[in-house]
Structure formats: C-alpha cells, structure tokens
Amino acid sequence: MKRREFLVSAAGAALLSTVPVGAIRAFAQSAAGVITFGQSTAVLTLDPAHGAFTGYPGGYEAALLLFDRLLDFDGDMKIVPQLAQSFAMSEDLKSCELKVRAGVTFHDGTPCDAAAIKFNIERMMNKEINTTNRPLWDPIAGADIVDETTLVIRALAPFAQLPNTLAHGSGAIVSPAAIEKSGEDGFAQNPVGAGPYMVEAFNAGQELTLKTYDGYWGEKPGAAGVVFRFIAEPATRINALTTGAVDVIDSVPVQLVGQLASNADVEVLRKPGLRPIGLAINLTRPALADVKVRKAFNLAVPVATIAEKVFFGYAKAPDSPLAFDAIGHKTVGESVFDQEQAKALLAEAGYTAGSDGLLEKDGAKLTISLYTPEGLFPGDVAVTEIVAASLKQVGVDAQITKIEKGAYWDHLRQDKANLAWDLAMFGFNPSNASGTYHLASLFKSNAADSTKPDVWNIGRYRNAEVDELLKSADSAPAEADRLEALGKAQELVWADAPYLWLQINENVSAVRKPVSGVSLMPIVFTNLRAATKA
Amino acid sequence: MIGFLAKRLATIPLVVLGVVTILFIIFKSVPGDEAAFVAGATATQAEIEAVRVQLGLDRPLIEQYVQHVSGLIVGDFGYSTTFRGNPLSHIVNRLPATLALAAAAIGLTILVGIPAGVVAATWRNRMPDYLISLTVVGLLAIPNFWLGMLLIAWLSVDLGLLPSFGASGPASLVIPTLALAARLIALVARMTRGVVIEELRKDYVRTARAKGLSKELVIRRHVLRNVMIPTITVIGLQAGYLLGGSVVIERLCAWPGIGDLLLTAVSVRDYTLVQAIVLIFVVSFLIINIAVEVIYRFINPRLRYA
Numbered sequence: 001m002k003r004r005e006f007l008v009s010a011a012g013a014a015l016l017s018t019v020p021v022g023a024i025r026a027f028a029q030s031a032a033g034v035i036t037f038g039q040s041t042a043v044l045t046l047d048p049a050h051g052a053f054t055g056y057p058g059g060y061e062a063a064l065l066l067f068d069r070l071l072d073f074d075g076d077m078k079i080v081p082q083l084a085q086s087f088a089m090s091e092d093l094k095s096c097e098l099k100v101r102a103g104v105t106f107h108d109g110t111p112c113d114a115a116a117i118k119f120n121i122e123r124m125m126n127k128e129i130n131t132t133n134r135p136l137w138d139p140i141a142g143a144d145i146v147d148e149t150t151l152v153i154r155a156l157a158p159f160a161q162l163p164n165t166l167a168h169g170s171g172a173i174v175s176p177a178a179i180e181k182s183g184e185d186g187f188a189q190n191p192v193g194a195g196p197y198m199v200e201a202f203n204a205g206q207e208l209t210l211k212t213y214d215g216y217w218g219e220k221p222g223a224a225g226v227v228f229r230f231i232a233e234p235a236t237r238i239n240a241l242t243t244g245a246v247d248v249i250d251s252v253p254v255q256l257v258g259q260l261a262s263n264a265d266v267e268v269l270r271k272p273g274l275r276p277i278g279l280a281i282n283l284t285r286p287a288l289a290d291v292k293v294r295k296a297f298n299l300a301v302p303v304a305t306i307a308e309k310v311f312f313g314y315a316k317a318p319d320s321p322l323a324f325d326a327i328g329h330k331t332v333g334e335s336v337f338d339q340e341q342a343k344a345l346l347a348e349a350g351y352t353a354g355s356d357g358l359l360e361k362d363g364a365k366l367t368i369s370l371y372t373p374e375g376l377f378p379g380d381v382a383v384t385e386i387v388a389a390s391l392k393q394v395g396v397d398a399q400i401t402k403i404e405k406g407a408y409w410d411h412l413r414q415d416k417a418n419l420a421w422d423l424a425m426f427g428f429n430p431s432n433a434s435g436t437y438h439l440a441s442l443f444k445s446n447a448a449d450s451t452k453p454d455v456w457n458i459g460r461y462r463n464a465e466v467d468e469l470l471k472s473a474d475s476a477p478a479e480a481d482r483l484e485a486l487g488k489a490q491e492l493v494w495a496d497a498p499y500l501w502l503q504i505n506e507n508v509s510a511v512r513k514p515v516s517g518v519s520l521m522p523i524v525f526t527n528l529r530a531a532t533k534a
Numbered sequence: 535m536i537g538f539l540a541k542r543l544a545t546i547p548l549v550v551l552g553v554v555t556i557l558f559i560i561f562k563s564v565p566g567d568e569a570a571f572v573a574g575a576t577a578t579q580a581e582i583e584a585v586r587v588q589l590g591l592d593r594p595l596i597e598q599y600v601q602h603v604s605g606l607i608v609g610d611f612g613y614s615t616t617f618r619g620n621p622l623s624h625i626v627n628r629l630p631a632t633l634a635l636a637a638a639a640i641g642l643t644i645l646v647g648i649p650a651g652v653v654a655a656t657w658r659n660r661m662p663d664y665l666i667s668l669t670v671v672g673l674l675a676i677p678n679f680w681l682g683m684l685l686i687a688w689l690s691v692d693l694g695l696l697p698s699f700g701a702s703g704p705a706s707l708v709i710p711t712l713a714l715a716a717r718l719i720a721l722v723a724r725m726t727r728g729v730v731i732e733e734l735r736k737d738y739v740r741t742a743r744a745k746g747l748s749k750e751l752v753i754r755r756h757v758l759r760n761v762m763i764p765t766i767t768v769i770g771l772q773a774g775y776l777l778g779g780s781v782v783i784e785r786l787c788a789w790p791g792i793g794d795l796l797l798t799a800v801s802v803r804d805y806t807l808v809q810a811i812v813l814i815f816v817v818s819f820l821i822i823n824i825a826v827e828v829i830y831r832f833i834n835p836r837l838r839y840a
Contacts, residue, residue: 038699042798044616051572051585051615055802127584132573134581188618204617204624205798206790231699231788232797235683239691239698240788406803407565413579452579 033224035515035533037061037526038237040251042205042230045188048172049123049130057524060169061250062208062228064529065221067172067193070098070117071163075519077325077433079163083112083173083194087166093158093475096166100149104217106175107198114151118143119176121153129184135441135455136165136432158475160482164327164432196221196529206230222517222532238510241266247515247533250526252508254314254378260510269509271520272316274323274438277377277427278499279370279387280412280459282419284449287366292349294497297423299342300394301387303335307503310379310386315503321439321493323504325522328435328473330487332494335501342394351395359395368398371421373408378505380425387423387500398423412458416450423500428456433523435486436473443493444470461498538831542824546817553816554606558599561805571803572615589613611810616799621807625792625814631701632784632791636776638707639715640769647719648765651726652753658731666723673720678779682713682786699788710787714779718772725768726761733757762833770826777815 041058045051046066053059072082081087084098104112121143124130130137140162141154155162165171178192189204196218197210208228212221229246231237237249238259252260252268260266281288281297288294307315317335322328351359351366359366368391372384381402388398401421403411412424430438441455445467449460469489476482509526511518517531569586586592590601590613605612614621654666686709690698697706733739734757742752781793788794792811799807 044798044802045618047618050618054616055798128588131581131585131588134578185618203627203790205795229700229788230798232794233786233788236686236699236786236788239686242691243694243698245698245700404565406571409570410565410567413570455578 033533034227035223035225035248035528035531036227036229036246037528038229038231038240038246038249040232040234040237040249042232043202043208043228044204046191046199046202046208047188048170048174049126050184050188052130052132052170053172058228058230061525061527062210063169063172063193064525064527065195065197065210065226066191066199067174067195068104068112069167069169069171069173070100071167071171073167073433073521075521077327077522079167082167083117084166087163089160089162091477093155093160093162093477095152095154096162097146098151098153100151101217102149104194105215106178106192106194107213107215108175108178108181108192109215110175110177112173112175112194114145114148116176117151117173118145120173123174123179124170130170133168133170133431135437136161136168136170140165160474160476160479161432161434161437164434164437168432197226200225222530223515224533226528226531241510241512244512247512248509248518248526248528248531250507250509252510254312254506254508257312257314257508265513267511267513269511269518269520269526270314270506271522272324272504272506273429273524274326274433274522275427275429276318276321276323276501276504277383277425278318278501279384279423280426281498281500282422282424283460283462283498284416284419285422287361288422290349291496292345293351293366294500296342296345296349296394297391297396297500298497299336299338299345300396301390301500301502302337303502304337306383306386310382311503311505314506314508315378316506318501318504320490321443321499321501322435322490323522325433326430326435326438327433328483328486330483330490332487332491339390339394346394346396353395357395358397366396368396368422369420370398370400371408371411371424372400372402373405373425374402376405376408377425377427383502384425387502413452413456414458415452416460424458425502426456426458429523431523435490436470436482439466439486439489439493440470440474443489443498459498461493461496463492463496466492539824539828542827546820549820550813550817551603554603554813555599557809557812558602561809562595562598566803568803568805589615606813611813612806614799614804614806614810616802616804616807621804621810625795625807625810628790628792628795629814631789632777632780632793634707635710635714635780635784635789635791636773638711639718639776642711642715643718643722643769644765646715647722648726648758648761650719650723651728651761652730652758654723654727655730655734656749656753663727666727670720670724673716674724676716678713678717679782679786681716682709682783685709685712686787701790706787706789710783710789713786714776714783717775717779718769721768721772722765725764729761729764730757733760759833763830766826766829766833770822773822773826774819777818 039058041055043058043062044054046053053063068083070084071079074080083101085101087096087098089096100114106112124137125140139155139159141156144152146152173194175192179187182190196213196216198213200211201209211225231240234253238256240246241249260268281294283289303317307317319331319334320329346359351361354360370384370388372380374381384400388400391398428438428442442457443461443466445462446454446457466489469485473482473486507520507524509520514534515531519527521527569591570582573582573585609622610620611622617624650666654663657663686698689696696708700706739752742756780791781796784791784794785797796811
C-alpha cells in the first residue's frame with residue numbers, strides 16, 4: 001500500500017469511527033427500572049465520619065439510599081422510626097431508649113444489631129474519626145446495650161435534639177465489619193450500609209451505581225437500581241433530562257425552569273429551603289448597635305420584589321429568623337417595605353441629611369461596608385446590589401465589597417479587631433432541621449466577643465433572655481415548653497433585628513416520566529429513596 | 535537524535551521541581567483557610583483547629599514543603615480530602631478520557647484543517663476560499679463552550695443523534711471533539727492557506743510545474759511537506775489550549791477527564807488534588823513540547839544538524 005492510500009484509508013477509518021452507528025435516542029436512555037439521577041454535585045465520599053458525605057449535598061443524597069439510620073425525617077421534617085422501631089426520650093432529656101429492629105443485616109451479610117449500632121455511635125462520638133457535625137455529636141456521652149434489641153443512648157446534659165442527631169445524615173449506620181475490612185480511610189470509597197440499595201460500582205466524582213439489596217428488612221424499593229451521575233453544568237443537566245438520558249435532575253436554575261415547565265413529560269418539584277439568606281449586622285459598630293438603625297435597614301429593602309424579580313418567584317420573604325420548615329418555626333413578623341418609615345426611624349436615631357443627601361450624625365456619615373461572596377449564595381451579588389441601592393434611597397451610603405467565595409468564611413469569622421464588614425451576607429443551613437440548633441448557632445452569645453465566634457454568631461449578638469430561652473428550648477422536659485421557648489426566642493431575635501433579613505430560596509428539581517415518588521426535602525436533598533420507575 | 539532526546543528529558547526533573555515549588559508557594563498563599571473549608575460551613579472553631587492538625591497544616595511551611603516534595607518522588611501526591619488519601623490512582627483513572635479527547639481533537643484538526651486550507655489556497659479569492667475563510671473567522675470567534683451548548687441542543691436534544699453528556703461509547707466523543715477542535719481547525723486552516731499561497735509562488739513549484747507535473751501533484755508531493763512544519767508548530771503551541779479547553783468542555787459535556795476533576799477539586803477546595811492535577815497538566819505540556827521538537831527533526835532534516 002502506498003503511503004497516500006494508507007493515509008486516505010486511515011483518514012476514512014478515523015472519520016467513520018466518529019459516526020454514531022445506529023446511534024438513536026434509545027441508546028442514550030437509561031435501562032428499564034434503573035433510575036438515573038443527574039446531580040449537580042459529585043458523590044466523592046460515602047462515610048458519615050471523616051468529613052461526612054461529600055460533596056454536599058450529592059453525597060448525602062446517595063447516603064439516604066445506601067444507609068439506614070436509627071430515625072428518619074419524613075417529608076415535613078418530622079422524626080419517624082427507621083432502624084429503630086420506636087424511641088422514647090427520658091424525662092430528664094439525658095437519654096433516649098431505642099427498640100432496634102431484629103434480623104436486620106448489612107449489605108455484607110453481617111448483622112445490624114445493637115452492638116453494631118453502639119459501635120457506630122461511639123465512632124461518631126470520636127473526635128479523631130469524626131471531625132464534622134460536632135455540635136450534633138458532642139453532647140452525646142455514650143451508648144449502652146440493654147438487650148439484643150434495646151439500646152440506650154446517653155447525653156452529657158439534657159439534649160432534646162438527640163433524636164435529630166440520630167435522624168441526621170451523619171447518623172447513618174455503617175457496617176463495623178466493613179470498617180474493619182477497608183480501614184478507616186478506605187471505607188469512604190467502599191461503603192457498606194443497611195439501606196434498601198447497595199453499591200454495585202463507585203467511581204468517585206463521576207458515577208455511583210446502586211442496586212437493590214435483596215436482604216433489606218423493609219419494603220422493596222421501586223426501582224432495580226439508581227445511578228447517581230455527576231453533571232455539573234445546569235444546561236447539560238436540563239438537556240440530559242429533556243433527551244431522557246437521565247430521569248431526575250436537581251438544582252435547576254430558576255431562570256431555566258421555564259424550559260422544563262412546558263414539557264409535558266417533566267414534573268418540576270419545588271420546596272423552600274431551610275436556609276434563610278440575610279445580611280448579618282456587625283453589632284460592634286456603634287451606629288449599628290442602635291436597633292432603630294437596624295430596623296430602618298430592614299424597612300428600606302424590597303425583599304418581596306427581590307424574590308419576584310431576581311428569583312422569578314422561586315423565593316419568599318421570611319416571617320421569622322427561621323425558615324418555614326425548620327422544626328419549631330413560628331411566624332413572628334413580616335417583611336415590610338416602607339422607605340418613608342425607614343427614613344423616619346433614622347431621623348429618630350439622630351441622623352440628618354447632609355448637603356449631598358446622605359445621612360450623617362455629629363458630622364460623621366452613615367457609611368456602610370457591605371460584604372458579599374461571589375457565587376456562594378443564590379444571586380448573591382445581584383441581591384447585594386439591590387440592597388445597596390435601596391439603602392442609598394434612604395440616605396445610607398453603602399459600599400459593596402465582593403469576596404472570592406473560598407475566602408469568604410475567613411472574612412465572616414474574624415476576631416473583633418479584624419471585622420472589616422458592617423453588613424455581610426450569610427445563610428445557615430441547619431442540617432438536622434432543628435430550629436433550636438439553627439437559632440443557637442447564629443444568636444447564642446459568644447463566650448467572648450473579642451475572639452473568633454464560637455459558631456456562627458458573627459455579628460456578636462448578645463441577649464441574655466434569648467440565651468435563657470434557647471437553653472430551655474433545648475432542655476425543658478415537655479415538648480410544648482421547648483417549642484414555646486423557641487417561639488419566644490424567635491420573636492425576640494426578630495424584634496432585635498441583628499440581621500437584614502432577605503429571602504428564603506426554593507430548591508428546584510425536576511423528574512421525568514415514568515419516574516415518580518421523588519421528594520424534595522427542605523434541606524436541599526432530592527430524595528430518591530421512595531422513587532419508582534415502571 | 536538520542537543524545538538530543540536524552541538532553542531534553544534530563545531537563546524535565548529540574549523544570550518539574552521548579553513547577554512544584556512555584557505551585558506550593560501559590561497554593562500556600564491563596565486566600566481562604568483550607569482547614570475551615572474542609573471542616574464545612576457549620577463547623578465550630580474547635581473543629582476547624584482539629585482538621586488543621588489532621589491535615590498537617592499546623593506544621594511549619596518548610597516542613598510541609600519537604601514532606602510534599604519527598605512524597606512526590608515516590609508518587610505520593612499527599613492527602614486528598616476528596617479521596618481520603620493519595621489521589622494519584624484517581625487521576626490516572628481519568629487521564630485516558632482527557633487524552634482520547636485531545637487526540638481526537640488533534641486528529642480532526644489535521645483531517646479537516648489542512649485540506650480546508652489547501653482548498654482555500656488553490657481556489658484563492660474564489661467561492662470556496664470565501665466560504666472557508668468566512669467559516670474560519672466564525673469558528674475563531676465562537677467560544678468553545680457556547681459551540682458545545684449549541685451542538686448539544688442541536689445534535690442531541692433536537693435530533694436525538696448523540697448522547698448529550700458523559701462517555702457511554704464512541705458517539706459520546708463527537709460533540710466534545712467538535713467543540714474542542716473548532717478553534718484549532720480554524721487556526722490550522724487559516725495558516726495552511728497562507729503557507730500554501732506563499733509556497734505556490736516559490737521557484738521549486740514553478741520548476742515542477744514547468745516539467746509538466748499537475749498542480750494537484752505539486753501541492754500534494756512538494757508543498758504539503760513544507761506546510762507540515764508550521765502546522766505542527768501551531769498544534770504544539772495549542773496543546774496548552776487543548777488542555778485548558780478540555781477543562782471547560784469536559785465540564786460542559788460531563789466528560790470524565792482530569793479537567794472535569796480539576797473543577798470538582800476546586801469546588802470542594804481539595805488543594806492536594808488541584809495541585810496534583812495542575813502538576814500533571816504542566817508535565818503533559820512539557821512532554822508535548824519535547825514531542826513536537828522530535829517530530830520537527832523527523833520532518834525537517836535541516837534541524838538535525840543545527
């Protein structure tokens with residue numbers, strides 16, 4: 001063969017190989033009975049300890065199918081039994097007695113009994129092994145086996161949220177034998193649980209393939225398997241759903257929902273999240289220590305308009321420091337937009353307009369440094385710009401500083417001397433859905449205001465009454481009393497306005513026929529545990 | 535040739551050490567607390583400190599550096615928080631996908647770009663030339679991610695011909711290859727056109743034509759050989775673009791290569807993994823450069839004695 005002929009035929013062969021032989025749509029479709037979930041975040045590790053399931057929320061979504069927990073959240077974030085048949089908190093809230101199901105086995109065939117559960121509780125308590133979710137596990141003192149199916153979990157002090165910890169994703173019960181086999185570092189890539197699905201193949205960061213576990217104690221799942229496929233690009237996820245290559249997608253950008261809404265084969269799921277977005281106010285600044293100024297800020301910003309125009313209606317104005325579906329949420333106020341009243345409040349606080357129209361007091365201008373990350377919260381920069389413009393309308397000079405998202409937490413959690421911001425965007429996602437945990441993380445007084453905040457009280461809010469109420473919300477024996485204390489705490493915090501409350505975003509996922517039973521939990525998770533594919 | 539190759543390869547370790555050092559300095563000076571990121575958004579200060587100790591970030595920088603370099607020598611890229619250990623096997627696992635995409639893009643470029651340039655030069659200032667030149671301008675102007683989106687919308691969503699994402703067979707390669715190669719094809723076509731036009735004016739072409747060879751034969755036998763040298767230069771120089779472009783295209787098409795892994799690593803702040811992938815990119819670039827020089831010497835004998 002001459003060189004030319006060779007080249008020509010090689011070229012032809014190369015071209016042919018790129019032609020999709022018989023490439024019809026069917027080949028891109030997923031197999032019957034197997035649900036493919038196009039996730040916006042990759043599943044990287046599947047271990048409740050060692051940094052928990054990553055990436056967030058992708059890893060947790062997979063863990064929901066792979067692992068059973070002692071307790072579970074239902075669609076309304078109410079706590080219901082799972083591996084435990086029943087549970088009862090003791091009167092003093094210092095222990096919880098659980099009746100564990102008999103005959104449950106892990107995917108490796110080893111028994112999931114009281115001893116295995118004790119091993120798990122102690123593993124999560126161990127700070128060396130479990131570095132994350134510490135506020136959930138630190139209060140726990142230990143687990144005692146009463147008999148084969150009875151277990152008592154003890155807390156160091158009254159801990160009403162103990163069931164929330166057990167129902168939280170990090171309460172996933174793993175196989176002790178598998179830990180023994182894979183080692184503490186190897187388990188995250190070779191996870192073994194007792195959930196309805198088990199791992200068939202795991203290619204971290206790309207694809208996780210689950211199949212049904214035949215030995216599952218409960219109802220058989222509605223699909224032969226579930227594939228978690230990482231598709232980072234939103235447009236690609238939507239295309240994949242449109243072509244039928246995947247059955248479920250999460251994190252649909254609100255500006256692209258329209259593309260799916262007109263598709264008769266697709267159902268769009270939406271649910272307000274648990275993370276209220278707001279601007280934390282730096283209370284160490286004298287000007288901002290005045291509650292009138294903070295209230296004026298809240299009145300000056302059109303939150304309902306932001307929800308409507310920036311988020312296309314896929315967001316709501318808050319009515320409490322907690323999100324609507326947080327456990328213990330109580331409506332304690334409403335978001336009001338009234339710039340005249342804002343101006344009146346600022347005047348009451350002693351501010352008068354200078355020659356340039358901007359407010360000043362004793363010759364000092366009311367200049368606000370507004371911090372926002374770029375791309376960390378939904379529409380963060382756009383919302384911050386609206387806030388700055390709104391504040392300017394009432395005479396407050398607000399300057400925006402945009403921070404690269406990786407560095408943002410450092411700027412927020414600073415010791416007092418290095419706090420550069422006056423207002424900073426923040427949103428807290430209480431992963432165990434507990435309103436008490438949420439409020440305590442954000443508004444419980446710091447041990448010392450000069451050093452870095454203990455948890456997320458970055459604005460140095462300090463109200464002894466709120467501290468007291470949060471304590472009883474955590475430890476009052478009767479649930480009604482706990483809820484009442486939490487409700488009162490929400491009222492006080494809302495009235496003190498330590499935040500400029502902004503919107504609560506909705507999470508949007510989409511499901512394609514014939515898949516059904518997919519639910520969207522308030523805590524970002526798209527849950528496929530009850531999903532079926534005919 | 536062997537002496538040349540040996541000399542070239544001998545420089546690699548030095549360059550790599552330099553790159554490792556620079557990367558180390560860059561990654562240690564980027565804003566953001568790695569420990570805080572790993573510990574998660576709900577972590578308390580005490581948790582962050584625990585993570586810092588666990589990752590060895592509390593030790594002196596020089597100690598971290600020495601450990602880093604000595605680890606690399608034995609193939610230990612460090613502790614990746616994403617994979618709970620040495621990420622090397624995961625990167626190696628992803629490498630074939632990236633190489634396949636780059637090879638397909640280069641292959642398509644040679645197959646389409648060079649003939650297009652020759653055609654445009656041969657029919658200079660006539661219809662084929664105008665069409666090709668217009669297409670070239672268009673392809674150079676279109677950003678690759680946008681072209682990729684259009685191709686997915688058209689070939690996959692509308693026509694249902696190709697998978698819209700992933701790597702589920704040879705057909706999956708088509709869209710990312712087209713998106714990635716478009717710019718290279720345009721560059722090569724434009725350059726080939728220029729070189730061919732220039733060559734056609736030269737004496738050896740006139741001589742060949744005078745002795746009765748057809749224009750077609752002259753181009754194929756004599757001119758094309760001279761066109762290869764600048765073409766390889768361009769493709770070699772664009773290797774960086776191919777690697778960089780693959781990051782964007784891999785993400786868009788959910789192509790399981792190391793570019794996609796790089797973005798994942800960045801999003802979860804896995805510095806070890808980012809550092810390892812960047813290092814692999816740099817080493818690939820070095821190897822491509824050496825390969826280009828070797829190919830030069832094969833094609834252009836004059837260089838062998840230079």
